[in-house]
Amino acid sequence: MTTTSDRVPVVRMSGISVEFPGVKALQEVDLTLHAGEVHALMGENGAGKSTLIKALTGVNRLSAGTIHVGGQEQVFATPAQAQAAGISTVYQEVNLCENLSVAENIMLGHEARRGPFVDWRTTRARSREHLRALNLDIDPASSLSSHSLAVQQLVAIARAMVVDARLLILDEPTSSLDADEVQQLFTVMRTLRDRGVAILFVSHFLEQVYEVSDRMTVLRNGRLVGEYRTAELPRLELVSRMIGTSLEVLEQLQETPKRAEALEHGEPYLRATSLGRKGSVQPFDLDVHPGEIVGLAGLLGSGRTELARLLTGADRPDSGTVEVQGRPVRLRNPRAALGQDIAFSSESRKTEGIVGDLTVRENIVLAMQAERGWARRIPRKVADEVVARYVEALGIRPADPEALVRNLSGGNQQKVLLARWLATEPRLLVLDEPTRGIDVGAKAEIQRLVANLATEGMSVVFISAELEEVVRLSHRIAVIRDRRKVAEVVNDDVSADDVVQLIAGSEVPA
Structure with a gap:
């Protein structure tokens, strides 16, 4: 890792505020990212991490604040504009095409061409170069579906680097990986860091954050708590700053x-x-x-x-x-x-759990209604009482039964799923x-x-x-x-x- 003093940051976000109808999602948040560093973005679910990333990548419109990339002010209206400026994102849910080959996934939209036709030999050769740059020995012609989730994550990173990214954002990349696969990912991250790429790392695994990050920024309730060198912030103090209280519950x-x-x-x-x-x-x-x-x-x-x-x-x-x-x-x-x-809460809350287009109320009473039978509707008063009880008991936020579940943070979605099964008693x-x-x-x-x-x-x-x-x-x-x-x-x-x-x-x- 190189020092960050007297260098122009890859990205500097200053005074960032984002508002949605009735909600101040971010209030005057700063974030500075340097080349050759892994920077962790820390905070509870709902603290504003995803909103800040979306503000940086052109998904969310700024209510206030500025973004500078390489010292020049930028206004991104779309993710494509952010990518063109050298900002690439790899999300927790791998956004690749499993029915295509590794090479096709890496070079999608950037294939080598001869006139109107794709030059597949050259395309595969270039994808192999991108894989080798990350020390990955993968056959570019192999089907992506034949590889583990960990390898697919690495392919997604290789794809992100095709555009010569200056900043790579990794949003919960390790949530579905085992210990060996996490170390494989960290090796790739360190390789990119040593090549001068800035990496923004989002993870809820504190051990991983302390193992791989050089610096961190902590958010709470949409506000900046502070920026710290990882080695200088003890774990208990980090958690206390994230949640605003001591660790009494865990202790x-x-x-x-x-x-x-x-x-x-x-x-x-x-x-x-x-x-x-x-x-x-x-x-x-x-x-x-x-x-x-x-x-x-x-x-x-x-x-x-x-x-x-x-x-x-x-x-x-x-x-x-x-x-x-x-x-x-x-x-x-x-x-x-x-x-x-007997109730079963699946590990895949998105595909086998919550229904994003339904409200908090509808998600919570879903299993109760299925057990009762769809011909016998649950009386509204009964449903209201059940939903109110578990929204309060589990601390679901926002405490609005009519909110769409897809708009809740991951932690609150998990609480809604638990409420659904607890409601069946x-x-x-x-x-x-x-x-x-x-x-x-x-x-x-x-x-x-x-x-x-x-x-x-x-x-x-x-x-x-x-x-x-x-x-x-x-x-x-x-x-x-x-x-x-x-x-x-x-x-x-x-x-x-x-x-x-x-x-x-x-x-x-x-």
């Missing part, structure tokens, strides 16, 4: 004694025996007792989600049995599971990555909610890629590896390192 959760030994292990609410599905999960046994949180730990692709889907009727098993309160049941689909008071709640991609404040609120639900007697199956989170919350932890349940431990004094050893195939030291 209380971390210090809460495990209740595993205090649970009355009588009859489990749900018992799975030799439950499995060919090509998905090998047969496994699992009990979940009332008032117990069972964590599922494993690497990305280990079979955690597949196991959860079998427990909740989202997929049908081809072996084994399920008992609910000692009675055999057949969970043919999620509606049958709801009939047994389940006795077993299966949560698949309920805190992925949300800020630390919303994450703490959801963790506290899960702990409280268990205290009140609800059974919970909890899945998270963050092992510290699994260890913090769970009474028992089932470890999944290579689509097999390989271990189960009572969480009386288990550490994240112990779980890592089990995932890797080692014994936990006594």
Whole structure:
């Protein structure tokens, strides 16, 4: 990393304000980005990070403020204008065409031509050059769909660099990657940084921010909190500045004694025996007792989600049995599971969760209405009471039942999804990555909610890629590896390192 003193910034945003009808999304925010630096943009969901990025890239119109690129003032009316000025963005949801080849994705819109025809040989050769510049050994002629999500993220970065970007914006690029894939991405980021590219990095993973960023800007409630050198801002102080309060919620959760030994292990609410599905999960046994949180730990692709889907009727098993309160049941689909008071919150809130074009109210009552049957509409008064209760209980913001869910931040969308399933009053709640991609404040609120639900007697199956989170919350932890349940431990004094050893195939030291 080079020093930033006495250099013209790649981008300087000064006094940026953005207003929507009735909402001041940003108020006089500054952001300075230098060549050869990774700059993290930090803040809770709804703090204004996405709005600031959209203001920079020509999506949002400025109410006040100026943008300078390379020392010259710019006014971007469209993302294309921002890209032409050397600003490229790679979003959390990879915006590529999986049915096309790697080369076609990288060079889309910039293909080599001979007259009116595409020169595919030259196009593939140029795409290979862009891949090599990032130290990526990928066949340009291969189909993008044949590669992992991590590789697709790297292809998206290669595509962004085709226009010789001076600033690369990475918006939550690691949310769906495992540890090795994250390191592969970080290697590419450091390569670009060392070539003089400015990188704006948005992530809710604090460990990753501290590992890869040189400087950070913190936003809260649409306002600038400050700019800091990463090495000079302790993590606890960062989180305190992001959420405006101390870390009491997380600290209380971390210090809460495990209740595993205090649970009355009588009859489990749900018992799975030799439950499995060919090509998905090998047969496994699992009990979940009332008032117990069972964590599922494993690497990305280990079979955690597949196991959860079998427990909740989202997929049908081809072996084994399920008992609910000692009675055999057949969970043919999620509606049958709801009939047994079992609710499943999917990890993919956008494709299998929220309905963006519906309101907060409509999203929350959706499962209640499905369980009741579409011919028997929920009375408006009942719906209003349910929605008001969970909007307040979960702190959904804005607290407007008529707001479209697509306009909410990721953390508030996740809260709406949780409210939907809690409204069905389940006795077993299966949560698949309920805190992925949300800020630390919303994450703490959801963790506290899960702990409280268990205290009140609800059974919970909890899945998270963050092992510290699994260890913090769970009474028992089932470890999944290579689509097999390989271990189960009572969480009386288990550490994240112990779980890592089990995932890797080692014994936990006594």
